[in-house]
Amino acid sequence: MPPLPSSSSALQWLSLVGIVWLQSINGTNSNFPAYSSQLKNLLSISQLQLNNLAFASDTGKLLGWVSGIAAVYLPLWLVLLIGSTLGLVGYGLQYLFLINSISNLSYAHIFFLNILAGNSICWINTVSYLVSIRNFPLERQVAVGVTTSYLGLSAKIYTDIVNLIFPSSPKKRAKGYLLLSAILPLLVCGITAPMVRYLDVGKGKTKKMRGAFIVMFGITIGTGVYAVLGSLGPISIWFSPLARVIGMGLLLLSPLLIVAGEKIASKLGLDREERVYIEEENTVVEKIENEEESINELRVREEIGVKLMLRRVEFWLYFFVYLFGVTLGLVFLNNLGQIAESRRCEGTSSLVSLSSSFGFFGRLLPSLTDYFFSRSKHMISRPACVAALMVPTAGAFFLLLNPTNRSLYISTAIIGVCTGAITSMSVSITTELFGTKNFGVNHNIVVANIPIGSFLFGYLAAFVYHNQANSAGQCIGVLCYQNTFILWGSLCLLGTLLAFLLHIRTRKFYTP
Structure with a gap:
């Protein structure tokens, strides 16, 4: 799929915001310890069988290379759809089984569904990595690192939502995790599909880009601090379940401020100075790239x-x-x-x-x-x-x-x-x-x-x-x-x- 032309860096940052949202809900396997004890009781299985279900989720990663091949030949929105659909089936059928909407699911069936659910993560990850690398060619390590950090926040996000909806019922909480893991990735993939796409951004590395990344670091660190404070026992009592969800939602929306700032700068013509700056620094950038290539040859x-x-x-x-x-x-x-x-x-x-x-x-x-x-x-x-x-x-x-x-x-x-x-x-x-x-x-x-x-x-x-x-x-x-x-x-x-x-x-x- 050829990259789309980008008239401003607003679209570039919008794609990064989309990846942040995708990664925030993509760590569905990290939720497992939060409901594993309840699942063990609901399924009447032993500790060894429960461990096998965790192993099954990890086994799904062995087929992660399939998503990489698919991303070469399929549009990114379809790769996202396939990944979220695999999660919908993997977690959704388990949820329907636990609420007795379907029957005759054996342990072997649930084991396979966990493999399917584990593999679904790879598809969304593949899109996130590829778009970060393509749309931020000179900052790809930083872009991948920042967005991937939000994957570590997934369990916190799911737990906060489940605590809000099912505050006191362990059995309902286990079912709630499975339901959210089934539908939330599909919903977010649908929202971000128009945002997450390849852009023709060239090789300009400007002061403006560096400034935007510093703002992004500030937002990311603030989100992490909020998450930690909401997780520490003595301090977490200051946050009600509703406040935690609303606060995290606002923090996940806050990177859109960078997009808005880029749009305003473009309308005011401030991006002209940026284009001049790019022309003046082209030679410097080329020298830096050549230096980096020689270092890579040594490595x-x-x-x-x-x-x-x-x-x-x-x-x-x-x-x-x-x-x-x-x-x-x-x-x-x-x-x-x-x-x-x-x-x-x-x-x-x-x-x-x-x-x-x-x-x-x-x-x-x-x-x-x-x-x-x-x-x-x-x-x-x-x-x-x-x-x-x-x-x-x-x-x-x-x-x-x-x-x-x-x-x-x-x-x-x-x-x-x-x-x-x-x-x-x-x-x-x-x-x-x-x-x-x-x-x-x-x-x-x-x-x-x-x-x-x-x-x-x-x-x-x-x-x-x-x-x-x-x-x-x-x-x-x-x-x-x-x-x-x-x-x-x-x-x-x-x-x-x-x-x-x-x-x-x-x-x-x-x-x-």
């Missing part, structure tokens, strides 16, 4: 295909670093509902909101450092950053051996921040180590460890839980997950060592 001397990548030591170091870092963090968050239940912590939804809010800041952090400090001589390599982030993650797992609810909240926040930050950096690490030409296939192979780790680590946690459970299949006490936390913390420390080795082997890629 990636050849475009690496799958076969060659799999023979590289760097790949396997990176693979296991991701497995013992991001994947372990995601497995912890998937089991957050049962972990809270075993410790008799009744604030599962607030824990999910907390992990979502801090994960939001974690995803945003690499974009902030890239934007403001990318030319600093004191910047360290991304593998070194990953190693630094995995140390507090390991500490958080060991902190969970403390039986207090305070330790659970602190650990959840730390794991949310660190997992989000490493996830955000992983896109850049893949391109820097293995090139951009085969990025779609290469990165999908790297993140294939998510379903693998989800099954191995999640199954182990469920097995230990099951052995400690009573006759009703419920386990109460610190012992339910004690050995699991020791193992996860030890593996995370091993991942820290591997990340440091990756840093040593790849230092030349990060030295211009």
Whole structure:
């Protein structure tokens, strides 16, 4: 699909606003821990079977490459429609089953529906990445990072809406999550489809663009602060459920102020100065681009295909670093509902909101450092950053051996921040180590460890839980997950060592 001509940067920013809205509702799988305990009771399944449903959602990502191929041949609005429809079917049929509108859904059917629902996320993500990269060619890392951070906010948004509609009924809350996960992405995709499109924006990088990004950072940070305040126990009581939803809605609408500002500037003729500025800086921009190309040549001397990548030591170091870092963090968050239940912590939804809010800041952090400090001589390599982030993650797992609810909240926040930050950096690490030409296939192979780790680590946690459970299949006490936390913390420390080795082997890629 050829890009549409853009007469002003207003359309450019409007597309970014559309992506922000898409990402805000696209983390439907992150809602699972908020209603997993209720779902377990409603379906009358064991802890092992419940873990398999979380694994099924992650398995859907193995087919994420299909959406990438579809985006090459289909219009973006159709890719969005396909993705949201898959979610509608995956979550919608489960909802209809729980309210007894349909019958004869076996456990195998529900397992498949979770695979379908997990895959739906990939389609919306694909559109978001492609539009961010195409419409902000010189700021693509920042645009992708900022918009992706809103994906970490999804669980908070869904939880606030469910708390408003179903404040006191656990069974209705579980059904509410499934209903919202089915219809909200479809609704938002319909609203944003005209906004999210390719634009012919050229290569102008202006002061005005930099100023707009600073405003966007301010809005994003303000949204994150509001989300965190609404998730902390002692402070959250100041916010009623209705106030939380209205406040978050206004913050998600606030990026439209940038669009309005761009339109006003265009009408007043202020964009003429911008065009002159572009002409004067064209030579400078070209020099910067040439410099960046030479740096990239140092970092990636050849475009690496799958076969060659799999023979590289760097790949396997990176693979296991991701497995013992991001994947372990995601497995912890998937089991957050049962972990809270075993410790008799009744604030599962607030824990999910907390992990979502801090994960939001974690995803945003690499974009902030890239934007403001990318030319600093004191910047360290991304593998070194990953190693630094995995140390507090390991500490958080060991902190969970403390039986207090305070330790659970602190650990959840730390794991949310660190997992989000490493996830955000992983896109850049893949391109820097293995090139951009085969990025779609290469990165999908790297993140294939998510379903693998989800099954191995999640199954182990469920097995230990099951052995400690009573006759009703419920386990109460610190012992339910004690050995699991020791193992996860030890593996995370091993991942820290591997990340440091990756840093040593790849230092030349990060030295211009």
